[in-house]
Amino acid sequence: MTVTASNDAGVSKARPKAYVFDAYGTLFDVHAAVRRHAAAIGPDAAAFSDLWRVKQLEYTWVTSLIGQYRDFSALTQDALDFCFARYPAVDRRLRDDLLDAYRRLDCFPEVPGVLTTLRERGAKIAILSNGTPRMLDEAVAAAGIGGLIDNIFSVDALKIYKTAPAAYALVTSTYRIAAPDIAFQSSNRWDIAGAKAFGFACHWINRSGAPDEYVDHPPDLVFSSLAGLVEDAD
Structure with missing residues (x-):
């Protein structure tokens, strides 16, 4: 349309x-990774996914502007780690599963x-x-x-x-x-x-x-x- x-x-x-x-x-x-594990993440799943994306993009702009490039895979992991810190009730043992889901x-x-x-x-x-x-x-x-x-x-x-x-x-x-x-x-x-x-x-x-x-x-x-x-x- x-x-x-x-x-x-x-x-x-x-x-x-x-x-x-x-x-x-x-x-x-980009929200498919969290959606696959939404039950394990719990009620914060949607907000967790939104924040993961927001921080991932923010980090690309900041690293570009300060001239200290880190690749998108590293920034995606950094953003996910921030989300776990922001939502401490989410089980950190999901980290590898979420990163694997993001690759697919x-x-x-x-x-x-x-x-x-x-x-x-x-x-x-x-x-x-x-x-x-x-x-x-x-x-x-x-x-x-x-x-x-x-x-x-x-x-x-x-x-x-x-x-x-x-x-x-x-x-x-x-x-x-x-x-x-x-x-x-x-x-x-x-x-x-x-x-x-x-x-x-x-x-x-x-x-x-x-x-x-x-x-x-x-x-x-x-x-x-x-x-x-x-x-x-x-």
């Missing part, structure tokens, strides 16, 4: 030559069909993520979508996180495709702001119906799920 669209005249009206997807929250459900997150149900359709239309399909190469390879394999992905770009090669422009340039420098001819999809509004500032055509996958922000860098289209990409292209 298309929610809204901007009228940016600089965006190419032709079908994109490549579709580039953020991984966590866009292709993969569920993809959203529409993902395989959407990627299949876009590939059939001749576009390149890629992931651009803060995740480490190993994390992304494991997630893609667990979801069974490896045959639908042409390239996986990790910021680990740069040692700086999105929204640094260099992260988005990983795609343009490899594909040698102009930024406006690349469609970038993310459920993270801050990521859309960074990609839009870089010059990509941007689709915000607003699964939760969140209010808009970063108004100086609006998405070109907003969808409630990735299925909107296929509906919009028809």
Whole structure:
């Protein structure tokens, strides 16, 4: 479902030559790990999962700004440890189980069909993520979508996180495709702001119906799920 669209005249009206997807929250459900162990975690499970995600992202921004990179796997563990400290009633013996579940997150149900359709239309399909190469390879394999992905770009090669422009340039420098001819999809509004500032055509996958922000860098289209990409292209 298309929610809204901007009228940016600089965006190419032709079908994109490549579709580039953020991984966590866009292709993969970041709350699936906690959901698998919700009964063991107890009544704080939802808040625990939300905080894990918030701190994970916060740590990427802080480490980038102070110039002391630590990879996404390490930050994910740091964020989880903070959650155990914040919710001391949650059994710390779940730590390894939660980290293992995070390596094998569920993809959203529409993902395989959407990627299949876009590939059939001749576009390149890629992931651009803060995740480490190993994390992304494991997630893609667990979801069974490896045959639908042409390239996986990790910021680990740069040692700086999105929204640094260099992260988005990983795609343009490899594909040698102009930024406006690349469609970038993310459920993270801050990521859309960074990609839009870089010059990509941007689709915000607003699964939760969140209010808009970063108004100086609006998405070109907003969808409630990735299925909107296929509906919009028809």
